[in-house]
Amino acid sequence: MQPLVQNYDERLTAPRSWWAVAVLIALGCGVMLLPLGALPLLGGLIGGGALSAVAVSAYGSARVRVVAGLLVAGDAKIPVAALGEPEALDETAALEWRMHRADPRAFMLLRSYVRTAVRIPVVDPQDPTPYVYLSTREPERLVSAVNEARAAHHGSESGA
Known part of the structure; x- marks a missing residue:
């Protein structure tokens, strides 16, 4: 009888501080576009937040x-x-x-x-x-x- 092989699975997730930096990048993008109005501010927040979150998530998705x-x-x-x-x-x-x-x-x-x-x-x-x-x-x-x-x-x- 063969021994039972232990499965191992670990995701090397990024630390919480990296997520805080992603939030700061989103805020920075929004503030940078503030002089152009409320709609560009919102677009900067959403776009900057989405891009930085994707970058942190992709780097932290290694398994x-x-x-x-x-x-x-x-x-x-x-x-x-x-x-x-x-x-x-x-x-x-x-x-x-x-x-x-x-x-x-x-x-x-x-x-x-x-x-x-x-x-x-x-x-x-x-x-x-x-x-x-x-x-x-x-x-x-x-x-x-x-x-x-x-x-x-x-x-x-x-x-x-």
């Missing part, structure tokens, strides 16, 4: 998932069979891997407002990507989900 033998990070779908042992990174280690230890060939789904991350080596010899770096608010849970998916994959290979 990290482990499902059906795949690690899905943003638009990337990586088979767990191509991944090595994941490593949870605390704030200090995550900052190091985002900065001076970073490899330009790595796949990185990072959000600066998420302080912790997971780094997973890519073990597929055909893939030039050395590792996957993923921002996550729950690094231990993501490590566990990837390990369970890898174990289930290896179990299904040996059982076949």
Whole structure:
């Protein structure tokens, strides 16, 4: 019997302060058009608010998932069979891997407002990507989900 694979799903939503900035941008657009009258003021509020809200929402819509033998990070779908042992990174280690230890060939789904991350080596010899770096608010849970998916994959290979 195969072990039950834990599904993992996290959305890297933007912090509340970014939404406050979106409101300030809307107000700024409205005030900028105030000399032209009430209707342009309203248009500036609505248009500026809508555009800034779309920008914040789009940037904060990145998702990290482990499902059906795949690690899905943003638009990337990586088979767990191509991944090595994941490593949870605390704030200090995550900052190091985002900065001076970073490899330009790595796949990185990072959000600066998420302080912790997971780094997973890519073990597929055909893939030039050395590792996957993923921002996550729950690094231990993501490590566990990837390990369970890898174990289930290896179990299904040996059982076949």
